[in-house]
Amino acid sequence: MISDGRGPVVTMQQVLDQVERANNAWAQAGIRVVMIDAPIIEEAPTGADGLNILSDGWLDISPALDDVAVIEALGAAATPAVAEVIYTGPITGALGYARVPANMGGDLPQNHGENTYLFVASNSPTSRRSLAHEIGHALTNQPDLFFTPSIIFPAAPPIGTPQSTLLDMSPLTRRRVMHATQEAARTDRAAGCLTCVGNRLLSP
Numbered sequence: 001m002i003s004d005g006r007g008p009v010v011t012m013q014q015v016l017d018q019v020e021r022a023n024n025a026w027a028q029a030g031i032r033v034v035m036i037d038a039p040i041i042e043e044a045p046t047g048a049d050g051l052n053i054l055s056d057g058w059l060d061i062s063p064a065l066d067d068v069a070v071i072e073a074l075g076a077a078a079t080p081a082v083a084e085v086i087y088t089g090p091i092t093g094a095l096g097y098a099r100v101p102a103n104m105g106g107d108l109p110q111n112h113g114e115n116t117y118l119f120v121a122s123n124s125p126t127s128r129r130s131l132a133h134e135i136g137h138a139l140t141n142q143p144d145l146f147f148t149p150s151i152i153f154p155a156a157p158p159i160g161t162p163q164s165t166l167l168d169m170s171p172l173t174r175r176r177v178m179h180a181t182q183e184a185a186r187t188d189r190a191a192g193c194l195t196c197v198g199n200r201l202l203s204p
Ligand SMILES: [Zn+2]
Pocket: 133, 137, 143, 144, 154
């Protein structure tokens, strides 16, 4: 959770709600989502321009920019076996974002390595299940388009879909994980294979 200089960008309850929804979402695959440590509140890092990355009101990710600053700031605190979840300010063009091994990008720092960094925007409603969705990227190491767009992951909405129809209170959307997605999410990814399906996040 990062601060914009005026205190944390989300409340602890927002964090707990996202984790609860993520846990509900992935229970179908037999995967439990747990917080390893209590959330840490810290100032957003300084970007390449010398300014706090949230000083313009956004976490800029396209092209990779502010996400790189966060990854560099986390440094050796991140490891391949644990996903780092960063609650941040609004994200340009998204409610969440995943830097997984397959999504390195040319301009990412070396210390990204095999680590997993998941960003959740402060303006993401709990019912959009942003953390659950980004965990889908982390577990499968695949982009939205890898799977048939449906249900909770990847739940890439068709262009023009009203936001109000995407909330998880609707029995028609975002409620279950496809079998193929479930299998991919439960796959162990071999160390060193940055583009392989699966992850190194699950422990027996
Ligand atoms: Zn996605």
